[in-house]
Each structure stands twice: as C-alpha cells, then as structure tokens.
Amino acid sequence: MDYIKKVLLDAGLEDLEIEVYLNLLKIGEAPVSTIARKIGSKRTNIYNVTEKLSQKGFLSEINKSNVKYFSAMDPKKILYSQKQQKDIVERNIHNLEEILPQLESLKDPYALKPRVSFYQGKEAIGSLLIQTLEEPFDAYFNPDEAYNLFPKSIEDFQKHSAEKNLFIRELLTYGRLSKKYIKEVKNPNHKCKILPKRYNFFTDNFIFHDKIIFISYRTLIAVVIENEDIALTQKQAFEIMWNSCI
Structure with a gap:
C-alpha cells in the first residue's frame, strides 16, 4: 500500500486525495457525507478534495435525488488518460525542437544585457x-x-x-x-x-x-x-x- 501511495503522490495527488480515491475504489458510489464518515474527515475538506479529484480525472460524479454521488474512475481509464497526456507532451516537445532554430534566429543579437x-x-x-x-x-x-x-x-x-x-x-x-x-x-x-x-x-x-x-x-x-x-x-x-x- 505504501508503494501505491508513493506512485499516486508522484502522479500529483495529495495525501487526502489518495485516501478518498482508494476508499471509493473499495466502496463504489458514495455521497460526501459517507466519504467523510468513512475517512474521519470534515465534510468541507471532502467537498474540496472531491472537486480536485474530479478536475484531475480520478473521480466521476452523478446526481441522485439532488445529491451528488462520487465514484472512483477505473484505474485503466486513468492510465489511458495519462498516456494520452504523455503523448501530447512528447509531441509538443518534438514540435518545439523543430522550430527552436527559427525561434533562436528571432533573438536580438545586440540584446547582451545579462x-x-x-x-x-x-x-x-x-x-x-x-x-x-x-x-x-x-x-x-x-x-x-x-x-x-x-x-x-x-x-x-x-x-x-x-x-x-x-x-x-x-x-x-x-x-x-x-x-x-x-x-x-x-x-x-x-x-x-x-x-x-x-x-x-x-x-x-x-x-x-x-x-x-x-x-x-x-x-x-x-x-x-x-x-x-x-x-x-x-x-x-x-x-x-x-x-x-x-
């Protein structure tokens, strides 16, 4: 479990975000009140965490009788999303490397101020x-x-x-x-x-x-x-x- 947390930390999650995501993997759909009770944290904290996790693509949400329920995204889908982002970054790096000589040529050769x-x-x-x-x-x-x-x-x-x-x-x-x-x-x-x-x-x-x-x-x-x-x-x-x- 320690290694799982380390990998998720490296992926950009914070400690409480990891705890919420891993617990939702185990229990499935749950509203904020259930998540807060399960983890032993204040609802206000969980509201903030679920919002961040949703933005990062680790949670999905659905409304049931005007109550938001959250569920953990399938780890395979997260991996696929991360790979797509990696491909985009690598493509951008490649494109920047291609135009680097042109960008360098635009620099003012007389702008020698350190x-x-x-x-x-x-x-x-x-x-x-x-x-x-x-x-x-x-x-x-x-x-x-x-x-x-x-x-x-x-x-x-x-x-x-x-x-x-x-x-x-x-x-x-x-x-x-x-x-x-x-x-x-x-x-x-x-x-x-x-x-x-x-x-x-x-x-x-x-x-x-x-x-x-x-x-x-x-x-x-x-x-x-x-x-x-x-x-x-x-x-x-x-x-x-x-x-x-x-």
Whole structure:
C-alpha cells in the first residue's frame, strides 16, 4: 500500500486525495457525507478534495435525488488518460525542437544585457545545488561550508552526478572535509583538485558555458548571471587556476 501511495503522490495527488480515491475504489458510489464518515474527515475538506479529484480525472460524479454521488474512475481509464497526456507532451516537445532554430534566429543579437536572478534561503540554495547538474560545469567549491549547511544536498549532488556522468571540474578549498568530499565522488568524469591553504573563499562559484552561479553560505544568498561573455571570462580565469594547481 505504501508503494501505491508513493506512485499516486508522484502522479500529483495529495495525501487526502489518495485516501478518498482508494476508499471509493473499495466502496463504489458514495455521497460526501459517507466519504467523510468513512475517512474521519470534515465534510468541507471532502467537498474540496472531491472537486480536485474530479478536475484531475480520478473521480466521476452523478446526481441522485439532488445529491451528488462520487465514484472512483477505473484505474485503466486513468492510465489511458495519462498516456494520452504523455503523448501530447512528447509531441509538443518534438514540435518545439523543430522550430527552436527559427525561434533562436528571432533573438536580438545586440540584446547582451545579462539576466540576473537572486535566490535566498537554505531551501532555495539547496535546490539550486542540485540544479547545477543539468550540464557540465567548472566550480570553486568550499566543502566545509557546504557540508555544514547542506549535507543532504551534497549527498544528492554526488548521487545525481554519478548517474549523469557529467564532465565536472572543481577546485576545492583546503579544509578538513575536502578529502572526504573527493572520496565520495563516484562519477569518473568528476575531477577535483585541492587549492593551496593560502587560497580561501567563502562563496561557491559554478561556471557554465552561458552563465555563472555565486553562492554565499554565510548570507544564504545566491546570484545567477546569464551571459556568455561573463561566463567565458570566468572560465578562462578558472583554467589558469586549474592548470597551476597540482
């Protein structure tokens, strides 16, 4: 049952919605009052849940003597509906890929103003660390600061890095957790070097082909700058440091 709930959660249902749907599968048609009594929840909550489930295609409804009765949609019909939605999404992605060159050609080549985004708070920055694994990058990284604030995000980072086998190069600060970080690297394309002790920094810098990300652990602020020229300059500076570091 736990696995069933997990799958339904991944499909976009909330806990109470899952409970209502599974109970209606068992009992068949029922009005809100019966569902509320069966689950032990307030009617107002069940009214909201049945409306959401109907919109999501998990319930059908019928009026009997001016009373709404709800029943769970056949799981096979839900699967068929989900597959149809998947086909539509895949078709849209394919169509967008086809017209991408034409859309790109419409961009103003002189619009070079960098796009800047700000992130603040532990949760936002932890999520941003995982998002860095969308493409190869170079980075200046302070494991001591990162492990202190985001041990779970670092664990997830290492796991996803190994799964994706992205090309990553990181210059690490000389700290007590730098060697631990290197030992936990499972991606053969993830290379690390430890900087001399005299080089210390308190922000992590991630350098991509068209953007850079600065993360300040002390203030819990991150800045993303999207601009190819700025990224290229940072990448060249990183190259010098990488080649000079043993």
